[in-house]
Amino acid sequence: MAWNYRQFKNLECTHQSLIEKSEYFLDSGLDDYRKHFEGFLGRRIKNRTDDNIIEQIIPKNLNDYFKKVEDENYYISNVLCLINIVREVLLNSEFIKALKQY
DSSP: OOOOHHHHHTOOSSHHHHHHHHHHIIIIIHHHHHHHHHHHHTSOOOOOOHHHHHHHHSOSSHHHHHHHTTSHHHHHHHHHHHHHHIIIIISSHHHHHHHHHO
């Protein structure tokens, strides 16, 4: 099923809608989120390794934190981290399968 954000937003809060929302994110929603973020930036963002994402997000100290929040790479890495976690943890096939059986 092809989705758009408006259809996603208007789904009722039911067990079936949770399954449908999960499938939307898995099928195209996370890619749409990334495309919108890239549109905001005005350019494509390259994939990064997990180690690189962690290094760009977690500060070594308070001064490092203040430096990081002024750099766009901090925000790009946070978006990539969110997408990766949602895709790998919440939307893996075992989770969707268990959700359908619940």
